[in-house]
Amino acid sequence: xxxxxxxxxxxxxxxxxxxxxxxxxxxxxxxxxxxxxxxxxxxxxxxxxxxxxxxxxxxxxxxxxxxxxxxxxxxxxxxxxxxxxxxxxxxxxxxxxxxxxxxxxxxxxxxxxxxxxxxxxxxxxxxxxxxxxxx
Numbered sequence: 001x002x003x004x005x006x007x008x009x010x011x012x013x014x015x016x017x018x019x020x021x022x023x024x025x026x027x028x029x030x031x032x033x034x035x036x037x038x039x040x041x042x043x044x045x046x047x048x049x050x051x052x053x054x055x056x057x058x059x060x061x062x063x064x065x066x067x068x069x070x071x072x073x074x075x076x077x078x079x080x081x082x083x084x085x086x087x088x089x090x091x092x093x094x095x096x097x098x099x100x101x102x103x104x105x106x107x108x109x110x111x112x113x114x115x116x117x118x119x120x121x122x123x124x125x126x127x128x129x130x131x132x133x134x135x
Contacts, residue, residue: 002085004041004067006109007034011132013047021125026051028059032132040066043074099124110134 010033017026030047042064042067049059063082064075072085083092085105099121107113117128 001070001087002033002072002107002109004065004072006107007043007065008041009034010135012135013045013130013132015128015130016129017051018030018129020127023125024052030059032133034065037064040064086101098122099114105130 012031013028014133015026015028017024019026019062022116028047030045032043032045034041034043042062045059045061047059048056050056053101060103062077064077064079066073066075068094070087073081074085076082083094083101086092086103088105089105092102092103094103099119102118103115105113105115112131112133114131116130116131117126119126119128
């Protein structure tokens with residue numbers, strides 16, 4: 001099982017957003033930092049997002065990672081539950097009504113890992129692939 005210690009540190013982030021509904025591909029290049037806090041790790045992402053014909057924009061995100069005896073749990077910055085990191089080959093689901101987010105992880109630690117989100121809903125049809133490479 002992946003531990004918080006496996007993630008702590010700086011990572012290069014390369015993300016591709018394939019928005020089938022809009023017919024647009026986006027790319028984000030940046031960095032992610034997993035740093036300790038009192039209860040686990042804070043994940044901070046920042047980078048430049050190129051999305052279709054829109055001007056490039058700064059993008060940031062923050063998540064909280066917490067370990068239990070059996071799982072790694074991911075929360076939004078405000079503490080709301082996001083998802084449990086699935087075991088290899090499994091999928092986690094996050095409902096953001098009316099949309100459904102499904103994620104798989106592929107860990108090749110200590111050097112890299114990937115997660116792929118599939119987002120579907122009445123107005124969404126996207127695949128978001130994020131590659132993290134340890135710096």
